[in-house]
Amino acid sequence: MTAPLDAPESAQKAEPEAITEGVRNTANRSLRQIAWQRFKRDKVAMAGGVVVILLILTAILAPVLTKLFGYPPNEFHQNLIDPLTGGVLNDPNDPMSGLDKTGGISGDHLLGLEPVNGRDLFSRIVYGAQISLLVAFCATLLCVFIGTVLGIVAGYFGGWVDTVISRAMDIFLAFPLLLFAIALAGVIPDGAFGLTGNGLRVGVLIFIIGFFNWPYIGRIVRGQTLSLKEREFVEAARSLGASNTHILFRELLPNLVTPILVYSTLLIPTNIIFEASLSFLGVGINPPTPSWGGMLSNSLQYYTTSPHFVIIPGLAIFITVLAFNLLGDGLRDAFDPRSSD
Amino acid sequence: MTPTGHSAEPTTEPVVRVRDLKITFPTMDGDVHAVDGLSFEVAPGGALGIVGESGSGKSATSLALMGLHRGTKARITGEISVAGTDIVSASDARIRELRGNDIAMVFQDPMSSLHPQYTIGNQLIEAYRTHRPSASTAEARARAVEALERVGIPDPAKRINSYPHEFSGGMRQRVLIAMGLVCEPKVLLADEPTTALDVTVQAQILDLLEDLRQDLGMALILVSHDLAVVAGSVDEVLVMKKGKAVERGDVRTVLSEPEHPYTQALLAAVPRVEVSRAQRRAEIRADRAAREGGSAAAPQPTGASVRPEKQESTTPGEPLLKVENVRQRFKVRGGMFGKASDFYAVDDVSFELYRGETLGIVGESGSGKSTLSRMIMRLLQPTEGRILFEGRDITKLPERQLRPLRRDIQMIFQNPYSSLNPRLTIGDSIGTALKVQGEKDGKLIKKKVQELLERVGLEPSHYNRFPHAFSGGQRQRIAIARALILQPKLVICDEPVSALDVSTQDQVLRLLSELQDDFNLTLIFVAHDLAVVRQVSDRVAVMRKGRVVEMSDGDSVYEDPQHEYTRQLLAAAPVLDPDEAKAHRAERARLRAEAKKAAASEGTAA
Known part of the structure; x- marks a missing residue:
């Protein structure tokens, strides 16, 4: 439909698409899709x-x-806490076991415990x-x-x-x-x-x-x-x-x-x-x-x-x-x- | 490739030689072959025109000649030799030395190609001293003044201290050319140097390039989408299409006996001043009849009853539109000139327009033609005067009462890239008009829009696509569909084709002409291109500085111009015949000399 309407007579016979504009191949992509493609590569x-x-x-x-x-x-998990310093004990059953340097991080408490109230x-x-x-x-x-x-x-x-x-x-x-x-x-x-x-x-x-x-x-x-x-x-x-x-x-x-x-x-x-x-x-x-x-x-x-x-x-x-x-x-x-x- | 036969004389080595040039840009959708196996050469002092539509690879080629693709992702193969230097393999230092010294470039847009914060003198002196480090500032300055004088800047010794914004577009383009000239390059490369300029200024710039080439013996490569621009200025033409040269040869041969169908089509598309409205209409109707007769199955679109004779018997009763002494005033704030002052963009314009008629308004930028059309659209309210549509005074109607009127008067805008909302599908863009005017039935809107899309030569299935998926010409078709969906009585076309390539221009003009037949439209056609206006208009008004200097039926304006300004415009219009172009050039020189003699009024210095 487009080509015959557009093309001047001479171009029409010799080379139908000589001078007409084609819809670009990227036509179907919206701006958002283009942005997404770029984003994906970042x-x-x-x-x-x-x-x-x-x-x-x-x-x-x-x-x-x-x-x-x-x-x-x-x-509260105060049984795990050293009552004197508020830090987390190395061994909950031994109040003299000293403080855990990681703050009680273990399989049980993934990120450790809060001091004082545990x-x-x-x-x-x-x-x-x-x-x-x-x-x-x-x-x-x-x-x-x-x-x-x-x-x-x-x-x-x-x-x-x-x-x-x-x-x-x-x-x-x-x-x-x-x-x-x-x-x-x-x-x-x-x-x-x-x-x-x-x-x-x-x-x-x-x-x-x-x-x-x-x-x-x-x-x-x-x-x-x-x-x-x-x-x-x-x-x-x-x-x-x-x-x-x-x-x-x-x-x-x-x-x-x-x-x-x-x-x-x-x-x-x-x-x-x-x-x-x-x-x-x-x-x-x-x-x-x-x-x-x-x-x-x-x-x-x-x-x-x-x-x-x-x-x-x-x-x-x-x-x-x-x-x-x-x-x-x-x-x-x-x-x-x-x-x- | 077409027979060139015409190569450089055996004794002189070509100053530019390109062999089998390929430029490839990698993109997200795979490689784009912008230039694909291009070869040409230019002899010292020769002039080559490279012509092609946008996307044909002509700009990529000119950038490659300057070595400006270095450091980008573009892949370049083949041979480019400028003044004996191989651009593809030379060192960066060598290329820098080459630019300006051996080959200089003049860009398309003079408005953005100069640095706004430096005086032109600074920029010229820097351009010179970059290549002649030993030169003293005083010497460089002398050269700069000389270059400015040569490109026709009046009073160069004083103007050298001005900033770019103090110059008009044409003057800036002259400054850019001066900058290219300051080191006396062997080749001047001008990439669409006049596309952003008015016709008369375009003619001056082309004349200037010609003079410079004669005086300095530079080679010139002139790149343009318009064969008519190139015709009078070059010896040899290269026609490009999709990265390939389709035809190359002597300018006279190519223009008079084009061999390749693409060149023929391009030539056929160039609007010619000498073709009258009647001829053109008859031609389009004949083409159409032949086409529709050929495919008889295609049903005739709406409003098939064409009344071609109607135009000839104008003055049927009341005019559709009557414009009486309208003026539009703008306040100009202080700035350069100190005090605030009034400026009349449109000054005392009157005319009448009858049904089915087309009024062409021609003028250069700043002539007030766009302001006038916006007043008729009532996007602006006239400061003085009256506008009557179908006998009704619409000059002072408030926005709310204008809405029903919007059905009857529509506008097609100049720039199809900014007149369509990039975030709305084209279906929505066109359908908005119906929605705004109170149509609620979504299905009906969609059906109407799709019918119209088909009528303007697009696919109904494009309904859900966004504007960026379309080329300039297609966008202008969409804009036309939007203007027509309300079935207006009057359509104002504000430079509808000036942003398009010549070939696309022709198609859009044909479409408009067919639609005018089909819908019995009354048109106001505003443009700066005389040839285009002649082909579509029954009557023509020539505007200058807000006033209509001449108005009568189209043919007499062109064949027997009364006003001096109209004559200037006609002499400036580019023509396809190289010999006629030379004649026009002589005529322009005469007019200029006359104008100079007639003292330094504001004049045509642009």
């Missing part, structure tokens, strides 16, 4: 992605994992992952939601709308967030909004982190929107009679998915660290619920007798953050058309 990013998936599985399957490989996270560290790390990832994910979602909506609106409408939103971003970015979080967490009542105890604290953490970090996403979305709205397809949509809402969410948003995805992946580790910092400072999750930051904070008193208690939660945070960052960088390279293939 071994480092793939490793990051695998670790991230394992972490998420760990968090979801925490109850199963502890049942299979550990003990309940709040069960809770199973494996279980606490696994449950800590739940809290860390939950807070980080929800906070990031909140950031992305607020940031995308305000960013796209500011970029598209410009004028005073843009001025107001952009100045708001500046203010939020200049806010002494850590101090504010400490102050706010200090005055949280025991119950509010139908939530109590740590449920409420998780909610507040998500809110604080999400509400104050959206400008990072917002600025990126605004910038992208500014350049996208100059493209002719936006004008084309307008000339078809499309409303602003249609243009914002049907035409522009699909083009913003990639940067949003990439920057959320890079925002998650930041949020993990932020949650850990708050818990470390004692304004995050309250004990006995396990959290990585809280564990690190406790561990400092025992670093001479139980160095593993410092290293293990630290490693957990380190690995998680690194994995997310590698994944995010990999995604950015895969989606960025300018990066070499």
